[in-house]
Amino acid sequence: MTNPRSAIWLPIFDELADPIVVARLAAEAEEHGWDGVFVWDHLRWREPVVDVADAWITLAAIAMATERVRIGPMVSPLPRRRPAKVAKETATLDRLSGGRLTLGVGIGEDRFGSEFSMTGEHLEVRIRAQMLDESLEILAAAWSGEPVRHRGEHYTVDGHSFLPTPVQRPGIPVWAAGFPGKVKPIRRAARLDGFFPVNLEHPDQLAEAVATISALRGADAGSYDIAIPLAAGTELAPYVAAGATWWMTAFPWEAMSVDTVRGVIKDGPARG
DSSP states (O other): OOOOEEEEEEOOBGGGOOHHHHHHHHHHHHHTTOOEEEEOOOSOOOTTOOOBOOHHHHHHHHHHHOSSSEEEESOEEGGGSOHHHHHHHHHHHHHHTTSOBOEEEEOOOSTTTOTTGGGTOOOOHHHHHHHHHHHHHHHHHHHTOSOEEEEOSSOEEEEEOOOSOOSSSSOOOEEEEEOTTOHHHHHHHHTSSEEEESSOOOHHHHHHHHHHHHHHHGGGOSSOEEEEEEETTOOOHHHHHHTOSEEEEEOOGGGOOHHHHHHHHHHOOOOO
């Protein structure tokens, strides 16, 4: 059984809505042996949260404060972002970090903070799923450095080359979020570089999703990541046996504090 890699997964709310504070915590995590620092990507959140930081600016601060840990948004709701802009942001951040970016993606949810309905974004899940898939096509093409020609239902890119390219070749690793048991998100994840199961309740759910992804990938089942969010202190072994390669230390967003995060960081990453 291979030990999973470990990450701090931070809701950048209230006390953690300061990128300088989060960058310092990321540096401490690196010093204490953690393998990654990932952040939530939201515009707003439900009460009692007031302050919400921008994920991309925060990740740039983390990149400058660290040298080794992998970084990224977990996850970024691409349907509320322009894919051409994301292509430039991700390539630039990958270069800034020396090739340490992992891009977590999903369709997003309106129920936690009304961030789609309050800003006039699409609320229909089917439409957001289409937008996500189109965005992923554009990003893969953009990271190649070749001219991108895309005319889809939602986006158009007409012959533009996105240069410079990311450090990582052929592109930045992409992990897709999805609910275990939901067929379409798992099929999407199987086409990418990793799966981030949300609302995971039991290792058996994970094992079933991993088996489905392995079957879908077939001969391409080589290097692939399964990143799971778990509260600190959760027994890791059953999830590792089910196929987890990363675990994200999840924190309760209702009571985020710098001291809480620092305490977990100093305890060091648990090993499966």
